[in-house]
Amino acid sequence: MLSLYxxxxxxxxxxxxxxxxxxxxxxxxxxxxxxxxxxxxAALGVVVVLYVIARVPWRVALRQxxxxxPPLVVIAAAQGLLTGWSTAALVALRLLAVVLxxxxxxxxxxxxxxxxxxxxxxxxxxxxxxxxERVGLVVALTIRFIPVxxxxxxxxxxxxxxxxxxxxxxFLAPLLIKTLRLAAGLGExxxxxxxxxxxxxQAGSATVRHGPSADPQGDR
Amino acid sequence: xxxxxxxxHRYGDRWVLRDIDLRLDEHRxxxxxxxxxGKSTFARLLNGLLLPSDGRVTVDGLDTRxxxxxxxxxxxxxxxxxxxxxxxxxVAEDLAFGLRHHGVPKTEIPALVDRAxxxxxxxxxRDHPAHLLSGGQKQxxxxxxxxxxxxxxxxxxxxxxxxxxxxxxxxxxxxxxLPQRVVLVTHDLDxxxxxxRVLVFDDTRVAFDGPPDKAIPAYLDLIxx
Numbered sequence: 001m002l003s004l005y006x007x008x009x010x011x012x013x014x015x016x017x018x019x020x021x022x023x024x025x026x027x028x029x030x031x032x033x034x035x036x037x038x039x040x041x042a043a044l045g046v047v048v049v050l051y052v053i054a055r056v057p058w059r060v061a062l063r064q065x066x067x068x069x070p071p072l073v074v075i076a077a078a079q080g081l082l083t084g085w086s087t088a089a090l091v092a093l094r095l096l097a098v099v100l101x102x103x104x105x106x107x108x109x110x111x112x113x114x115x116x117x118x119x120x121x122x123x124x125x126x127x128x129x130x131x132x133e134r135v136g137l138v139v140a141l142t143i144r145f146i147p148v149x150x151x152x153x154x155x156x157x158x159x160x161x162x163x164x165x166x167x168x169x170x171f172l173a174p175l176l177i178k179t180l181r182l183a184a185g186l187g188e189x190x191x192x193x194x195x196x197x198x199x200x201x202q203a204g205s206a207t208v209r210h211g212p213s214a215d216p217q218g219d220r
Numbered sequence: 221x222x223x224x225x226x227x228x229h230r231y232g233d234r235w236v237l238r239d240i241d242l243r244l245d246e247h248r249x250x251x252x253x254x255x256x257x258g259k260s261t262f263a264r265l266l267n268g269l270l271l272p273s274d275g276r277v278t279v280d281g282l283d284t285r286x287x288x289x290x291x292x293x294x295x296x297x298x299x300x301x302x303x304x305x306x307x308x309x310x311v312a313e314d315l316a317f318g319l320r321h322h323g324v325p326k327t328e329i330p331a332l333v334d335r336a337x338x339x340x341x342x343x344x345x346r347d348h349p350a351h352l353l354s355g356g357q358k359q360x361x362x363x364x365x366x367x368x369x370x371x372x373x374x375x376x377x378x379x380x381x382x383x384x385x386x387x388x389x390x391x392x393x394x395x396x397x398l399p400q401r402v403v404l405v406t407h408d409l410d411x412x413x414x415x416x417r418v419l420v421f422d423d424t425r426v427a428f429d430g431p432p433d434k435a436i437p438a439y440l441d442l443i444x445x
Contacts, residue, residue: 005310007347110347111309112316137307140317144309147351185304188269192297193307193365194289194321 004064006107012054017113018120020105027101031094037086040093047100054108064103072096115140137195141186152178221245222266222295222373222401227275229261236261238424240275244403246416248395250432251405252439253421259405262421263377266403267295279373293322296371296400300378302362306350311342314350314365322369332368340364340394356387363394373401380408409436 012020027043034040051061072095080088115136122132156174227240237258244266253259264270265277268284268291277284279291299305308314315333324332337343340360345353353361359379366374376395380388392411395402404411412418418435420428420442428438 004349005347110313112313140308140313144307144350147349148303151351182304185299185301186307188264189299189305190307192267192269192292192299193305193318194293194369 004106005110006056006060008055008108010054010108012050012104013108015108017109017117020109021114021117024101024105028098031098034094035090037089037093040090040097044093044097044100047097047104050104051100054104056104056107060107061100061103064107065100068096068099072099111140111143145182145186148182149175149179152182221280222403223276223278224265224272225276225278227265227272227277229258229265229270229273235424237265237272240426242419242426242429244401244417246401248402248404248415248417250412250415250418250435251403251421252407252409252412252418252435253427254443257421258424259421260377262419263297263375263403263405266373266375267292267297269297293369294372296366296369296374298363298366298374298376298379300381302355302358303351305362306358306365309349310347311350311353311361312337312346314361315368318365318369324369336364336368356383356390359383359387359391360394363391367398371400373403374398375403375405377405378407379404380406380411409439412436 031040031043034043072092075095076088076092079091118139119132119136122130122135126132153171153175156171156178159174160171222242222244224240224242224244227237228235229237236256240262251259251262261270265272265284266279268277268279268288271277271285271288279294282291282294284291306314308317312333315336316329319329319332320326334343337346340363342357342361342364345357350358350361359382363379379395380391383391388408388411392408395404395411396414404415406412412432413436415432418428418430418432418439419426420435420439422442427442428435430438
């Protein structure tokens with residue numbers, strides 16, 4: 001979901017986001033009911049064929065799928081040692097098929113389409129006080145800011161290493177402060193871009209702060 | 221036109237702006253001053269991101285205290301750090317975001333996004349994740365996302381501080397070509413040489429107000445008497 005959309009013209013891209021999410025949900029549930037290695041292997045084969053139909057280059061597919069392999073190997077090995085290798089094969093095939101299918105949905109669906117679908121699904125809950133556009137915004141912001149926070153974490157680590165700090169020493173506090181500043185700035189930016197209640201305070205928007213939050217120089 | 225009448229602002233017990241009485245009706249107004257002189261607070265008062273502790277700010281007759289939402293639609297705001305301003309994961313989605321929240325009909329949004337992508341050299345990055353853009357491209361996207369909503373006034377808060385020389389020049393060229401009223405807070409004095417008016421902030425007050433050929437030397441005198 002981290003905005004890894006891969007532009008191409010394909011029947012998979014053309015499918016509405018709601019249909020893809022529904023298929024993912026159904027296939028994900030079904031995978032956990034199936035207890036046959038050949039059937040799961042065939043399902044994995046179908047997912048690979050879908051990648052071909054979606055015209056996703058193998059390099060792009062690998063880049064997104066490789067990070068899940070190490071934990072998958074660990075899980076399969078643990079299952080193999082504890083419950084037997086046939087169960088390990090079942091678990092590994094099941095997880096691999098579902099993760100690859102989820103990645104395919106990510107690669108072929110724009111975030112905006114995903115958000116619009118989530119908003120549409122939540123619309124019936126509006127009488128209960130749910131605000132679908134707010135939920136959609138939260139989903140989009142989460143996708144957008146995970147890499148930004150990772151970048152900030154890398155910066156904190158690099159700064160600490162440059163000053164001779166050992167790995168892991170006092171890492172969380174500066175990252176938390178940077179993230180809170182980011183959140184305050186983001187609130188301000190959302191207001192500036194026309195999102196928000198329109199109600200203001202003398203201290204600013206979402207949070208009480210002691211100056212313009214988005215200003216790394218601390219300018220006033 | 222932007223009017224500030226008897227404006228003062230404080231954070232807690234600390235005053236950061238005092239005695240501000242200004243009418244901004246020039247096409248391009250620059251704002252300079254040392255760190256902590258009140259520039260960024262001043263900028264945020266102009267579109268109602270902050271409300272003054274004392275006094276009144278109006279934009280085209282709309283009081284920021286009473287008509288904040290309308291004011292923010294009229295006054296675009298470009299932040300120093302584009303990373304906080306870009307809220308959607310990809311370039312085109314971020315441009316569409318502002319339009320959607322300004323009530324532009326859904327059917328008109330794709331054409332406006334396409335036009336903005338071309339105008340600001342972002343067409344080839346249309347579906348790229350925003351976090352993978354260079355610093356200059358991010359700032360250009362942040363500016364495009366504000367301008368695509370066609371605000372009547374645009375406030376820039378140090379938009380070139382994090383940029384290299386080439387990108388500074390690109391941003392300066394965009395600002396120079398804007399038909400809207402521009403208020404530019406900056407430390408880059410060379411961006412202001414052909415502005416209509418420059419305000420020099422010092423120690424919470426406007427210390428000088430005049431054309432750039434007089435305001436810039438006055439500022440330099442302030443920091444190196």
